[in-house]
Amino acid sequence: MSAKRVVTFTVNGDQVEILCEPRQSLLEVLRDDLDLTGTKEGCSNGNCGACTVIMDGRPVVSCLVLAVEAEGAELRTIEGVACGSTLDEVQAAFLEGAALQCGICTPGIIVQTEALLEENPNPTEDDVRFYLAGNLCRCTGYDKIVRAVQAAAEKRQVAASN
Amino acid sequence: MAVYSWPSREATAVIGKEYDRLDGLAKVTGAAKYTYDVNLKNQLVAVALGCPHAHCKITKLDVAAAEKTPGVVAVHIFEHAAVGSEVQWQGELLAVVAAESEAAARAGVDTIKLEFEELDVFTEDENLDAAEKAERTGKGGGKTELEREPGDDDDEDEFIEQEIARLFKASKYVVEGYYGIDAITHCCLEPHGSTVEWKDGKLVAYLSTQNVSGTDEGFARDLKLTSDDVEVKCDYIGGGFGSKFAPDYWAVAAAKISKETGRPVKFLLSRDQELKIAGNRPSGYMRVRLGADENGVLTIWDSHHWGTAGYKGGGVSQTVMPYVIRPKNYRRIATTIKSNTAQSRAWRAPNHPQACAMSQTAIDDVAAKMGANSYDVFAANLRAGNVDSQHPDAANTYLAEMARGAALIDWKANWHAHGKGKSRGSIVDGLGMALHTWGGTANNSDCRLKISPDGGVESFCGSQDLGTGTRTVIAQVLAETFGLGIRDVRVNVGSSKYPASGASGGSTTVGGVSESHRRAGQDALEKIFELAAKELGAAANSLEAVGGKVRVKGTDKAISWKKACTLLGLKPLEVTASYKRGDQSTLSSSGVCGVQMAHVEVDKETGVIKVKKFVAVQDQGLVINPKTCKSQIYGAMIMGIAAALYERRITDPKSGAFVNAELADYKLARLGDVGDLVVDLYEPESERSRGVIGNGEPPAISPKAAIANAVANALGVRVPVIPLTPKRVLDALAKA
Numbered sequence: 001m002s003a004k005r006v007v008t009f010t011v012n013g014d015q016v017e018i019l020c021e022p023r024q025s026l027l028e029v030l031r032d033d034l035d036l037t038g039t040k041e042g043c044s045n046g047n048c049g050a051c052t053v054i055m056d057g058r059p060v061v062s063c064l065v066l067a068v069e070a071e072g073a074e075l076r077t078i079e080g081v082a083c084g085s086t087l088d089e090v091q092a093a094f095l096e097g098a099a100l101q102c103g104i105c106t107p108g109i110i111v112q113t114e115a116l117l118e119e120n121p122n123p124t125e126d127d128v129r130f131y132l133a134g135n136l137c138r139c140t141g142y143d144k145i146v147r148a149v150q151a152a153a154e155k156r157q158v159a160a161s162n
Numbered sequence: 163m164a165v166y167s168w169p170s171r172e173a174t175a176v177i178g179k180e181y182d183r184l185d186g187l188a189k190v191t192g193a194a195k196y197t198y199d200v201n202l203k204n205q206l207v208a209v210a211l212g213c214p215h216a217h218c219k220i221t222k223l224d225v226a227a228a229e230k231t232p233g234v235v236a237v238h239i240f241e242h243a244a245v246g247s248e249v250q251w252q253g254e255l256l257a258v259v260a261a262e263s264e265a266a267a268r269a270g271v272d273t274i275k276l277e278f279e280e281l282d283v284f285t286e287d288e289n290l291d292a293a294e295k296a297e298r299t300g301k302g303g304g305k306t307e308l309e310r311e312p313g314d315d316d317d318e319d320e321f322i323e324q325e326i327a328r329l330f331k332a333s334k335y336v337v338e339g340y341y342g343i344d345a346i347t348h349c350c351l352e353p354h355g356s357t358v359e360w361k362d363g364k365l366v367a368y369l370s371t372q373n374v375s376g377t378d379e380g381f382a383r384d385l386k387l388t389s390d391d392v393e394v395k396c397d398y399i400g401g402g403f404g405s406k407f408a409p410d411y412w413a414v415a416a417a418k419i420s421k422e423t424g425r426p427v428k429f430l431l432s433r434d435q436e437l438k439i440a441g442n443r444p445s446g447y448m449r450v451r452l453g454a455d456e457n458g459v460l461t462i463w464d465s466h467h468w469g470t471a472g473y474k475g476g477g478v479s480q481t482v483m484p485y486v487i488r489p490k491n492y493r494r495i496a497t498t499i500k501s502n503t504a505q506s507r508a509w510r511a512p513n514h515p516q517a518c519a520m521s522q523t524a525i526d527d528v529a530a531k532m533g534a535n536s537y538d539v540f541a542a543n544l545r546a547g548n549v550d551s552q553h554p555d556a557a558n559t560y561l562a563e564m565a566r567g568a569a570l571i572d573w574k575a576n577w578h579a580h581g582k583g584k585s586r587g588s589i590v591d592g593l594g595m596a597l598h599t600w601g602g603t604a605n606n607s608d609c610r611l612k613i614s615p616d617g618g619v620e621s622f623c624g625s626q627d628l629g630t631g632t633r634t635v636i637a638q639v640l641a642e643t644f645g646l647g648i649r650d651v652r653v654n655v656g657s658s659k660y661p662a663s664g665a666s667g668g669s670t671t672v673g674g675v676s677e678s679h680r681r682a683g684q685d686a687l688e689k690i691f692e693l694a695a696k697e698l699g700a701a702a703n704s705l706e707a708v709g710g711k712v713r714v715k716g717t718d719k720a721i722s723w724k725k726a727c728t729l730l731g732l733k734p735l736e737v738t739a740s741y742k743r744g745d746q747s748t749l750s751s752s753g754v755c756g757v758q759m760a761h762v763e764v765d766k767e768t769g770v771i772k773v774k775k776f777v778a779v780q781d782q783g784l785v786i787n788p789k790t791c792k793s794q795i796y797g798a799m800i801m802g803i804a805a806a807l808y809e810r811r812i813t814d815p816k817s818g819a820f821v822n823a824e825l826a827d828y829k830l831a832r833l834g835d836v837g838d839l840v841v842d843l844y845e846p847e848s849e850r851s852r853g854v855i856g857n858g859e860p861p862a863i864s865p866k867a868a869i870a871n872a873v874a875n876a877l878g879v880r881v882p883v884i885p886l887t888p889k890r891v892l893d894a895l896a897k898a
Contacts, residue, residue, distance in 0.1 A: 038192015
């Protein structure tokens with residue numbers, strides 16, 4: 001077993017310093033060491049998107065990122081999406097649009113949507129379907145997710161223009 | 163005693179209205195703690211060794227090195243893995259290692275020395291001849307129903323053969339075909355498992371379960387406890403679909419290790435174990451011959467289907483064939499196959515999706531042979547009384563739903579005869595439809611209701627919320643009953659310490675919890691009305707609870723709900739209610755129809771199918787919350803698209819290995835794979851007045867047949883076995 005390393009990064013604005021093994025995934029560290037269990041594990045090989053977090057502005061599947069690779073990074077997880085006690089537009093749109101059911105894929109999809117809207121504030125339906133294609137949902141119905149993403153984009157656009 | 167009933171559509175303030183899920187806030191913020199998220203202080207993490215071969219005899223299982231692996235605290239060998247035992251499918255857990263971390267447990271598992279003698283393997287469930295040669299078949303039952311009866315002097319078997327031959331001879335159209343649907347797995351995104359701990363000699367199990375009130379008994383039986391010594395908790399669950407009704411031997415093992423080590427144990431299956439052993443749906447393949455008259459009305463059906471539910475045999479029940487459209491003369495026979503695959507579990511609407519996929523495709527081929535519109539052939543059969551459905555007014559309901567579905571998908575404008583549509587390059591489009599039925603009788607449900615003197619309303623029920631809206635529905639029922647808002651009501655589910663409520667399976671939950679909570683609510687309200695009556699100087703039976711007040715009906719004379727509750731004195735009012743299956747009730751009912759229509763595009767060069775539009779029209783009696791109700795249907799449609807086009811368990815015929823048991827290879831529908839989905843709730847007064855009926859199963863039944871029929875309409879060629887993979891499409895075109 002290799003020696004443990006000290007890794008420092010920020011999660012949702014908080015500076016974190018942890019001791020981790022080089023083999024540990026970022027997902028494992030977030031969930032098991034930092035108790036940020038909102039980031040889910042569905043497959044551990046990058047195929048379901050449930051563990052998506054934003055790392056230095058880009059969405060990554062945290063099961064395929066080693067924790068040591070996050071040295072110096074800025075991370076945003078589902079726990080950092082709401083503004084204090086207020087849901088952000090994407091969360092509100094998913095809730096109001098019934099774009100979730102069992103909900104275990106929801107954090108990953110919301111985080112991926114945050115990345116999408118950051119990159120493309122006014123996505124077409126095709127853009128949404130393409131960008132979220134890596135996020136697997138077993139029980140909700142993707143249709144509602146597309147509508148929720150578009151509703152959130154529109155709400156954010158309106159807010160920005162006011 | 164209150165007369166339990168629902169208010170009329172016009173009189174409701176909460177029921178029938180769309181509300182966001184009460185559990186939604188926790189889910190969109192990541193605060194919801196699933197079993198997988200439960201980490202207890204000082205817990206061990208368990209990892210299991212699965213059997214690499216599909217059929218073998220264990221000759222050696224040496225865990226000595228595992229026990230010495232750094233970080234490993236305990237190793238448990240399952241009884242069914244003892245030396246000399248025969249293992250019947252790949253993935254069966256043999257031993258489990260509990261350690262300080264998952265990595266340490268995995269390292270321990272890697273040191274286990276396993277030796278086995280390979281035995282004969284059979285997993286070719288589609289190949290009936292091979293199954294017979296391998297002596298893996300069994301009788302699955304059958305039935306013959308003929309309108310004419312044999313005479314006194316006739317030999318019955320001979321009469322049956324002659325009568326069936328006569329019916330075929332008299333048929334205007336005869337179709338012979340082969341249809342099938344492969345086995346799929348439940349593939350829950352949260353795998354099966356638990357985190358368990360012992361407190362003062364009692365077991366607390368955080369279990370990913372659809373059966374909070376029923377699994378304590380399973381633990382208790384295997385651990386030689388009483389149910390009172392076990393508490394099962396499940397606040398959130400990441401998918402079950404019929405596979406999570408029992409603790410399973412792996413959760414019992416976690417409890418044993420926890421007891422032995424005195425530490426909590428977390429044990430969830432890995433992704434490949436989840437697919438290999440934690441639930442699958444039986445396959446079904448059928449050869450059929452059917453005859454129809456000049457209108458496509460079936461006159462005779464003669465089928466033989468086979469498939470497997472696993473190593474014990476089993477398969478699709480013969481009782482549901484032919485599905486929904488059933489002529490008065492039919493013969494059906496089933497053969498079961500013993501396959502070296504894990505035994506199946508209930509999967510949304512057991513038997514129905516396969517029966518629908520096998521038989522309604524055959525019926526659609528009658529329309530194809532006639533050059534007729536499929537819609538007209540289905541309708542003609544319904545009008546002729548060729549219907550087998552659990553809905554009490556099935557034919558009329560199907561016809562009404564078909565008309566709505568046809569309008570939504572623009573059937574008339576988009577229809578063309580099978581294979582006769584215009585091509586756009588290599589792309590052709592087509593329409594297909596299917597019908598389904600389900601029971602959905604409300605499950606047993608008890609609940610306790612507490613009304614506090616400050617007006618607070620809190621309920622306790624040992625049901626579970628699979629994300630389908632159980633909490634929200636309960637809150638709506640209570641809010642409606644007391645004239646409150648749903649945020650004024652606190653709902654507690656998810657613990658076996660609450661009054662028992664049935665498992666969430668078979669579309670039985672919404673009916674059950676609506677029954678128990680409406681009953682408790684009405685009983686409590688009766689007591690509050692008695693107290694308020696004195697205050698208001700009116701008769702108790704002249705009062706109503708609306709808009710946060712207890713009011714004399716038809717007047718402005720009222721007191722607030724809070725004021726009325728202060729009349730309780732110092733102690734809260736506690737009411738329990740119990741609904742048992744079979745109780746006379748107008749609150750719930752059973753038996754639904756449902757129609758689905760698909761519009762697809764198929765690329766004849768690549769074999770790729772795209773669902774352009776997919777419409778579901780569904781009745782379910784009285785709808786408590788249209789938003790969550792529609793969600794169930796959307797979800798079922800997506801699962802249906804996945805099963806129609808992508809999902810299948812693939813095994814290697816030589817080794818029996820389940821070769822695609824992970825998400826990279828077990829293909830599910832993605833966001834880009836589904837088209838425009840339309841859900842239409844059919845709730846005329848004739849349906850609403852029947853009371854509440856669950857809808858988890860029914861919309862999951864038809865998608866496969868509807869999509870397969872749309873593909874056949876597009877191509878003019880039947881792709882016989884579902885899922886309709888590109889290779890199968892191209893093979894069918896090449897063969898045509």
